Each structure stands twice: as C-alpha cells, then as structure tokens.
Amino acid sequence: MNQPSIRTDYKIDDRWRLQTGQLNVSPRFLFGPGPSNAHPRVLQALGMVQVGHLDPQFLEIMTEVQTLLRYAWQTDNRFTIPVSGTGSAAMEAGLANLIEPGDKVLIAANGYFGLRLIDMAQRYRAEVVSIQRPWGEVFSKAEIAGALEQHRPKILGIVHAETSTGACQPLEGIGELCRDHDCLLLVDTVTSLGGVPLFIDQWQIDVAYSGSQKCLSCPPGIAPLTMSERALEKLNARKDKVANWYLDMSLVGSYWGSERTYHHTAPINMNYALREALRLVAEEGLEARWKRHRRNAEMLWEGLGRLGLECHVPHEHRLSSLTTVKIPEGVDGKAVQKRLLEEFDIEIAGGLGELAGKVWRIGLMGYNSHPAKVSMLLKALETVL
Amino acid sequence: MNQPSIRTDYKIDDRWRLQTGQLNVSPRFLFGPGPSNAHPRVLQALGMVQVGHLDPQFLEIMTEVQTLLRYAWQTDNRFTIPVSGTGSAAMEAGLANLIEPGDKVLIAANGYFGLRLIDMAQRYRAEVVSIQRPWGEVFSKAEIAGALEQHRPKILGIVHAETSTGACQPLEGIGELCRDHDCLLLVDTVTSLGGVPLFIDQWQIDVAYSGSQKCLSCPPGIAPLTMSERALEKLNARKDKVANWYLDMSLVGSYWGSERTYHHTAPINMNYALREALRLVAEEGLEARWKRHRRNAEMLWEGLGRLGLECHVPHEHRLSSLTTVKIPEGVDGKAVQKRLLEEFDIEIAGGLGELAGKVWRIGLMGYNSHPAKVSMLLKALETVL
Numbered sequence: 001m002n003q004p005s006i007r008t009d010y011k012i013d014d015r016w017r018l019q020t021g022q023l024n025v026s027p028r029f030l031f032g033p034g035p036s037n038a039h040p041r042v043l044q045a046l047g048m049v050q051v052g053h054l055d056p057q058f059l060e061i062m063t064e065v066q067t068l069l070r071y072a073w074q075t076d077n078r079f080t081i082p083v084s085g086t087g088s089a090a091m092e093a094g095l096a097n098l099i100e101p102g103d104k105v106l107i108a109a110n111g112y113f114g115l116r117l118i119d120m121a122q123r124y125r126a127e128v129v130s131i132q133r134p135w136g137e138v139f140s141k142a143e144i145a146g147a148l149e150q151h152r153p154k155i156l157g158i159v160h161a162e163t164s165t166g167a168c169q170p171l172e173g174i175g176e177l178c179r180d181h182d183c184l185l186l187v188d189t190v191t192s193l194g195g196v197p198l199f200i201d202q203w204q205i206d207v208a209y210s211g212s213q214k215c216l217s218c219p220p221g222i223a224p225l226t227m228s229e230r231a232l233e234k235l236n237a238r239k240d241k242v243a244n245w246y247l248d249m250s251l252v253g254s255y256w257g258s259e260r261t262y263h264h265t266a267p268i269n270m271n272y273a274l275r276e277a278l279r280l281v282a283e284e285g286l287e288a289r290w291k292r293h294r295r296n297a298e299m300l301w302e303g304l305g306r307l308g309l310e311c312h313v314p315h316e317h318r319l320s321s322l323t324t325v326k327i328p329e330g331v332d333g334k335a336v337q338k339r340l341l342e343e344f345d346i347e348i349a350g351g352l353g354e355l356a357g358k359v360w361r362i363g364l365m366g367y368n369s370h371p372a373k374v375s376m377l378l379k380a381l382e383t384v385l
Numbered sequence: 386m387n388q389p390s391i392r393t394d395y396k397i398d399d400r401w402r403l404q405t406g407q408l409n410v411s412p413r414f415l416f417g418p419g420p421s422n423a424h425p426r427v428l429q430a431l432g433m434v435q436v437g438h439l440d441p442q443f444l445e446i447m448t449e450v451q452t453l454l455r456y457a458w459q460t461d462n463r464f465t466i467p468v469s470g471t472g473s474a475a476m477e478a479g480l481a482n483l484i485e486p487g488d489k490v491l492i493a494a495n496g497y498f499g500l501r502l503i504d505m506a507q508r509y510r511a512e513v514v515s516i517q518r519p520w521g522e523v524f525s526k527a528e529i530a531g532a533l534e535q536h537r538p539k540i541l542g543i544v545h546a547e548t549s550t551g552a553c554q555p556l557e558g559i560g561e562l563c564r565d566h567d568c569l570l571l572v573d574t575v576t577s578l579g580g581v582p583l584f585i586d587q588w589q590i591d592v593a594y595s596g597s598q599k600c601l602s603c604p605p606g607i608a609p610l611t612m613s614e615r616a617l618e619k620l621n622a623r624k625d626k627v628a629n630w631y632l633d634m635s636l637v638g639s640y641w642g643s644e645r646t647y648h649h650t651a652p653i654n655m656n657y658a659l660r661e662a663l664r665l666v667a668e669e670g671l672e673a674r675w676k677r678h679r680r681n682a683e684m685l686w687e688g689l690g691r692l693g694l695e696c697h698v699p700h701e702h703r704l705s706s707l708t709t710v711k712i713p714e715g716v717d718g719k720a721v722q723k724r725l726l727e728e729f730d731i732e733i734a735g736g737l738g739e740l741a742g743k744v745w746r747i748g749l750m751g752y753n754s755h756p757a758k759v760s761m762l763l764k765a766l767e768t769v770l
Contacts, residue, residue, distance in 0.1 A: 010584045016456035017667045020449055022426075023657055025442045027434040035435050035653060041407075046654060047432035049412040050420050050604055052732045057410045064405055071401035084606065085470045088649035089631045120630045199395045213650060219435055221469065221606050221652030244629055245505045246474045262737075264473035265598060267606030268420060269431060270655070272408055282402045347437045352647075 028341070029368070031377055032349035033163045033322055034191065035213035035220050036365035038273070042218050045276035046269050053266045061275055062256060062266075068278035069224050072193060072216075072286070073208065075200035080226040081256040082274055083247065084267050087190045087211030090223035092120050093247040094186050094207045097227075097235050098155055101125035106153035106183075108144065111135050112164035112352045113188055117157045124243055129153065135354040136165045136312050136324065141173050148181045154234075155184045160198065161191035163214075164352045166313045166324035166361065168196060175204025184231055190214060193224065194281050195293045195321040195365055206231040212270070215293065215321050217366030218277035222270040225249075277366075293320035296369045300362065303378040307385065312359050320369075324351070324359040333360060336384055344380045413726070414753070416762055417734035418548045418707055419576065420598035420605050421750035423658070427603050430661035431654050438651045446660055447641060447651075453663035454609050457578060457601075457671070458593065460585035465611040466641040467659055468632065469652050472575045472596030475608035477505050478632040479571050479592045482612075482620050483540055486510035491538035491568075493529065496520050497549035497737045498573055502542045509628055514538065520739045521550045521697050521709065526558050533566045539619075540569045546577035548599075549737045551698045551709035551746065553581060560589025569616055575599060578609065579666050580678045580706040580750055591616040597655070600678065600706050602751030603662035607655040610634075662751075678705035681754045685747065688763040692770060697744050705754075709736070709744040718745060721769055729765040 030037045038046075051057050069080045083090040095117070099105060105126040107117045110133035121128045131147045133139055139158070148156065156178055160169050171187065178185040186207040192198050193208075195215030200208055206228040213220035227235070227249065235242075235250060242248040246264065254261040281289060297320035301311060304325055312324035327333040333350055337360070340346040351359040364374065415422045423431075436443050454465045468475040480502070484490060490511040492502045495518035506513045516532045518524055524543070533541065541563055545554050556572065563570040571592040577583050578593075580600030585593055591613040598605035612620070612634065620627075620635060627633040631649065639646040666674060682705035686696060689710055697709035712718040718735055722745070725731040736744040749759065 010582070010587050012671050013459055014456070016452050016461075017670070018449060018452045018456065018664075019667065020664065022664075023430045023433055023446075023661065025433065025436050025446075028436045028440060030435065030437055032437055035437065035650060038435060038654075043432045043434070043654075045408045047428045048408050048410065049428070050415065050423060051410050051413045052415055052417055052420065053605070054734075055413060055726070055732065057413075061408075061410075064403060067401050067403045071399070071403065074398055076401075085474065085631060086649050086652060089470065092629070092631045116630075123626055123628050123630055197395070202395050211650065219652065219654040220438070220650040221655050241508055243508050244477070245501075245508055246470060246477045247631075264471050265420060265596065265605040267471060267604065267655070269423075269428075269604040270606050270652075276408065279403075279405065279407075282404065285402070286397050341440070347440065349439075 026345055029346045031362050032347045033361045033363050036217050036363060036368045038219050039217045039280055039367040042273050042276045046273040048272050050268045053268060059260060061271060065271055065275050068282055072278055072281050073200045073226055075226055077226045077228055079232055079253060083223045083225050085223055086220050087223045090209035090225045093225055094209050095120050096124055096244040096247050097242050097249045099124040099126045100238055104153040105155045106147055106151050108139050108158040110137055111162035113159050113162060136167055138167050138169045138317050144174055145177050148177055153183055155186055157186045159188040161196060161319050163191045163322055166319050166322045167317050168319045171203050191321050196319060197290050200226060212274055215365045216277045218273045222267060222274050293369045296364050296371060296374050299374045307382055321365050323362045326359055339384045340380055346380050411730055414731045416747050417732045418746045418748050421602050421748060421753045423604050424602045424665055424752040427658050427661045431658040433657050435653045438653060444645060446656060450656055450660050453667055457663055457666050458585045458611055460611055462611045462613055464617055464638060468608045468610050470608055471605050472608045475594035475610045478610055479594050480505050481509055481629040481632050482627050482634045484509040484511045485623055489538045490540045491532055491536050493524050493543040495522055496547035498544050498547060521552055523552050523554045523702050529559055530562050533562055538568055540571055542571045544573040546581060546704050548576045548707055551704050551707045552702050553704045556588050576706050581704060582675050585611060597659055600750045601662045603658045607652060607659050678754045681749050681756060681759050684759045692767055706750050708747045711744055724769045725765055731765050
C-alpha cells in the first residue's frame with residue numbers, strides 16, 4: 001500500500017511513552033472556594049456521546065442553555081452565553097469587549113479578584129483608576145458615588161462575591177449611579193450565581209460573568225457571560241477590532257445568535273453538563289436555592305462558633321457560598337488542611353494575598369450546600385483541631 | 386432565622402424558568418472536520434468525580450498529561466501543556482505570547498486557518514505579511530525560503546494540517562530555514578496531532594498547538610500547546626506584559642511548572658479526558674496509529690473513487706485525517722449532508738471560504754479511523770447519492 005506520508009527517516013522516540021493505569025483518584029469532598037462537587041446528574045450528562053457543534057440538536061441545546069442562564073441571572077439580555085473557558089476567561093471577555101484603548105476604567109478592589117480586574121483592564125490599554133478597601137470589607141454606595149463623580153469612568157468593575165474574602169458587595173443602587181454617570185457596570189458574579197440573590201436587570205448591571213464550578217455545581221471549563229444592550233452598543237460602536245480573537249463577542253455572538261456562524265468549536269460536553277446544572281437550578285427555583293445556601297451557611301457559622309472559631313467577615317456582609325474563618329493563634333493552618341485532605345478526603349483552602357496564612361476558606365456551593373455535608377465538615381474540623 | 390441577604394423587595398421572574406427534559410440527543414457518527422467521536426474510555430474518564438485543581442492527586446495527573454503530550458508530539462519541550470480552551474485558544478496563545486507590538490510576522494496561508502492566523506496576529510499589533518497559495522495546495526520549501534529572505538520576520542506561522550482543505554504541508558527543512566533567519570516557527574497541528582506523522586523536535590518547530598477533538602478523540606474544550614526554549618526566551622525577554630491575561634503563558638506556566646501557582650481553575654474533567662485520550666495514543670504507539678489513519682484513509686479514497694467521486698487534494702499531499710471531496714456537478718451538497726444526518730445519523734461537513742459549496746469534508750480521526758466506520762460511511766454515501 002502506498003504510504004507517502006509515513007516517513008521512515010525520522011525515528012519515533014519512546015522516552016515519554018508513559019505506561020500508566022486508568023484514572024484512579026480518591027474522590028474528594030470539595031469545600032474549598034471551587035470547584036465544588038458536580039451534581040451526579042451533571043457528571044452523567046457530561047459523559048453523553050457528542051454531537052457536532054453545528055448539529056441541529058446541539059443548536060437546540062445552546063438555546064436551552066441560554067434560556068436557563070437568563071433565569072439563573074434574572075435577565076432578559078439576549079446576549080447571554082457560556083464562554084468556552086473558565087471564569088477568568090469570561091472575566092477577560094467582559095473587559096476585552098468593552099474596553100477601547102485609552103478608556104478610563106474604575107475598579108473597586110477589595111480582594112484578589114478586584115486586583116485581577118485591574119491587571120486585565122491594563123492589558124487592554126485602559127486608563128485604570130481604582131478605589132480599595134481592606135480585604136473582607138465592602139464599599140458603601142457613597143464611596144462608589146464619590147469615585148464615579150471624581151473619575152468619570154466609562155466602565156465600573158466591581159466584585160459581587162469576593163471569593164478571596166467571603167464578602168458580599170451590596171449592589172442595589174449602584175447600577176442607577178452608573179447610568180447617571182453614563183458608565184457601564186461590570187460585575188463579577190463567579191461565586192454568587194445560583195447561590196446568592198442576584199438580579200442582573202433589576203440592579204441594572206451591564207456585564208456579568210461567572211464560573212460553572214461554584215454554586216452551579218458543574219465542572220470547570222465553561223463560564224457564563226451576559227451583556228446588556230447598552231454594553232452591546234459600546235461593543236458595536238468600536239473603531240478597532242477587539243484585541244482578543246477567542247473572546248471577541250462580536251464573532252462569538254454570531255455563533256450563539258440566530259446566524260449560528262462557526263467561530264470556534266464549542267466544548268460540546270461541557271455544554272451538556274452546564275445545561276443539566278442549570279436545569280437543576282430551574283427545578284429547585286432560585287428562591288428555594290438561595291434560602292438553602294443561606295440556611296446551610298448559618299448552620300456552618302453556628303457550628304464554627306461552637307468550635308471557638310471566628311469568621312473574618314461581619315455577619316451582614318457574609319456570602320452564603322463562601323466563608324472565611326480566622327485561623328486561631330498557634331494553629332498551623334496548612335497542617336489542618338493537610339489532615340482534612342489526607343484523613344477525611346475533605347478539601348478546604350487557605351487564604352490568598354493579604355489573607356494568606358490568616359484564614360481558611362470554606363465553600364458550601366450548589367450540590368455541596370447540604371446539612372449532611374455541613375455536619376461532616378464540622379465534625380471533621382472538630383476532630384482535627 | 387436571620388437572612389439579611391434574602392431581600393424580598395426584588396421579585397423573581399419565572400419567564401425563563403424552562404422546564405425541559407434530560408439530555409436526549411441522537412448519538413451521531415462524527416465524520417466531519419471535528420469533533421470526532423470520543424473514545425468510550427475517554428467519556429468514562431470525563432465523568433469521574435472531581436478533585437480540586439491544587440489537589441496533590443490532580444498535580445500528578447497534570448504531570449502525566451504533560452509527559453504523554455510530549456510523546457504524542459515527539460518533543461522534549463518542558464513547556465508542553467493543555468490550554469484551558471479549544472484549539473483556537475491555543476492558537477491565540479501561541480501568537481499572543483510571542484508577538485510584541487511591531488514584530489514582523491510572516492503567515493503562509495493556504496486555507497481558512499492560515500487566514501485566522503493573520504487576523505489573530507494583527508490583533509496583537511504585529512506587522513503581518515503573508516504568502517498565499519490556492520486552497521488545497523501546499524508551499525514549497527523554496528517559496529518559504531524566498532519569503533523568509535524577503536521579509537526577515539521574527540515569526541513564521543504555517544498550518545501543518547489545513548482542516549479547511551485537507552492538505553498536509555510538508556515541514557521537513559522549514560525549521561532549519563527559520564533558524565538560519567533567526568525566526569521562530571509556529572505550526573498549527575490541530576488536525577495532525579495523533580493522526581499524522583509529526584516530529585516537533587526533529588523538525589525544529591518552536592511553537593505548536595492542537596485541539597483535543599480531532600485525532601486524539603477527546604471532546605473539545607482543552608487544547609495542547611508546546612513551546613521550545615527559543616520561544617520561551619522570546620517570551621521571557623518581553624518588555625511589556627502579554628496582551629492577554631487568560632492565555633499569558635508566563636502565568637499559566639507557573640501553574641503547570643514546578644511552582645504550581647494558582648492562575649485560573651483548570652478544567653479538571655477535561656484533563657481527566659485528555660489523559661485517557663493520550664493514554665490510548667501511548668498504548669497503541671505512534672507508528673501504529675499513523676499507519677492506521679493512513680490505511681483507513683486509503684480505504685476511503687479508494688471507495689470514493691469507486692463511487693465516481695474525486696478528491697480535491699493530490700494524493701501526495703492528502704491528510705489521512707481529513708479528506709476534501711469534490712461535490713459532483715448537479716448534486717446538491719447540503720442536501721446530501723442533510724440526508725446523511727437525518728437518515729443515518731452521520732455527520733460530514735461542507736467546505737469553508739473558497740471551498741464553500743465545492744467540497745465535502747470527511748474526517749476519519751482517532752477512534753473513528755476504523756475500517757467498519759469507513760464501510761458504514763461509504764455505503765451510506767452510496768445510498769444517498
């Protein structure tokens with residue numbers, strides 16, 4: 001048989017030809033800042049046989065995912081899609097599409113992900129100004145109003161649920177302030193979507209992004225993004241191309257819109273999984289889901305208190321989805337994490353940045369926000385401490 | 386119970402609360418340009434329970450994935466990782482990390498993905514020059530040498546396996562030419578990795594990227610990338626930050642390197658799947674795998690000939706993984722695709738760009754490169770034509 005392409009003048013090297021067994025991980029209970037454990041129904045959907053990314057069956061699935069995302073986010077935004085990457089990709093998509101070089105962008109930073117917004121915005125050549133609060137605190141409406149007045153930015157970026165601190169930023173009224181200043185409001189909802197009350201349209205948020213692996217209990221690898229008509233107007237009025245091809249929403253939007261134009265190959269199976277995760281949200285209903293997250297968080301906080309542990313964030317600004325706990329003096333935080341992982345298969349995380357070495361981060365997200373899981377975690381913590 | 390965050394002054398809107406059934410797709414035989422069908426073992430690994438992205442168990446999986454990728458690509462490159470996105474993200478990563486504003490970049494374009502390289506490189510403010518060939522043809526070594534001589538670019542970008550045309554670009558000797566001109570060689574191996582002979586190190590390729598959903602038979606959503614020490618030197622010598630945060634390999638590299646520094650949450654389950662897909666490559670062995678792809682492609686070409694169909698690319702430059710077939714005069718190409726899909730659950734694709742309406746694209750990739758599948762496809766085609 002004629003095999004012109006099988007050249008014999010190159011030698012195949014077998015040094016990296018690893019012989020290793022099938023996947024054999026000890027399943028963990030994921031109580032860190034994410035990923036949370038995927039719901040079993042989500043894992044089942046994930047493994048379904050693929051169809052093509054332009055198959056009529058897949059196009060229908062895309063429409064369902066968009067519809068269900070609108071429910072979870074409480075928005076009518078026609079541009080509501082999953083980005084083919086993790087939450088950070090959706091974060092960058094939000095900024096990359098709105099920022100034109102030289103635009104003034106105001107970032108309200110009170111944690112790690114606020115700082116990330118600053119870094120990203122600079123890469124798109126924005127003129128970035130910021131206001132800052134200590135990690136664990138939130139901004140008052142007056143502070144934001146003052147900064148908008150002073151800086152007159154085109155975009156305000158703020159984090160609803162700071163995964164690095166456990167603080168929930170109140171957003172009521174901020175959208176209105178932004179409209180008064182002809183400014184777009186971009187909000188990080190990575191750790192709030194599906195777990196904490198969130199109303200994109202009623203709060204007049206222009207751009208929001210999230211992750212799949214937090215309160216939606218879907219594996220990481222796909223990331224929701226929504227943009228208002230005001231945001232799309234800015235995108236459509238751009239003079240130059242978006243400085244990022246993969247995340248150019250004027251191209252991606254044509255695939256998720258009525259044209260269905262090929263841009264990149266959508267992650268089919270991740271979309272299967274996200275659809276199932278969002279179906280679980282719709283079945284349970286947002287109110288019941290938010291209340292469940294809150295109830296289990298209160299149970300955790302009460303239990304931590306009984307163990308003599310203190311939360312880093314004041315009660316009124318705590319996230320139900322993520323709790324930061326002060327590491328008591330004299331306790332080796334990392335050693336506790338290690339014992340939980342090795343003896344109990346339980347993952348919790350340490351702090352980031354300013355809070356490194358000072359707090360543990362405990363997530364109760366989606367499928368993991370369950371009284372039995374809280375009991376398991378509290379008892380294990382008690383044993384280890 | 387105190388529930389300060391459950392505000393009652395916003396009303397939950399149920400209009401988008403879709404009630405829809407569990408995932409119910411008719412499984413397809415994917416003989417298009419990708420995705421190909423994932424191997425059943427890969428789908429099984431995909432659905433495995435997650436561990437955290439900083440879990441010691443996951444760090445070990447990461448090392449295995451890197452090792453197995455080095456085998457599949459025949460490279461010792463220490464920087465060999467999967468990017469957390471689809472093939473286009475890895476393509477963009479290759480360009481974004483190497484290009485500094487004003488760099489001259491030469492793109493050899495003989496199809497859709499060559500043109501995409503031009504678009505992407507421009508977004509990173511490169512000075513892009515290009516040489517072009519009709520779609521389906523390949524470049525001679527002399528043409529490339531001439532263009533390098535004329536333009537003196539810092540980077541040459543070329544497509545090994547043009548998914549839009551089915552042509553396989555010979556790469557032997559081009560790396561040497563690039564070294565002579567102090568130019569980095571960037572190669573698109575999306576449709577060749579794991580299916581067509583490819584030697585990153587022996588061919589002196591500096592940057593290569595691929596997709597998971599082609600000859601590796603893994604679902605889309607994760608994308609291999611490898612960079613030589615020469616490429617890393619250019620990255621490390623940059624004056625400004627990479628103009629793309631998510632794909633900044635100086636940050637991503639710290640997570641995949643020995644530091645294991647958090648950058649973004651890796652798509653855990655997609656890494657499980659890729660590991661299994663690469664394990665299948667190592668088990669079979671590259672030589673056997675390349676020969677299998679070739680054998681089944683020859684079987685397809687012979688069968689197509691017997692049906693009176695003609696291939697678009699001359700035999701010596703055909704890809705084993707993707708075949709372009711001329712749509713005979715008087716035949717409605719889209720109608721044929723539709724009947725194959727609806728009556729046989731078989732997906733093949735039409736042409737892109739210059740070849741739209743002129744060819745069908747038939748992929749025999751990875752798990753789908755099998756004599757029984759070829760028989761199925763040929764018989765179905767015969768029935769429909």
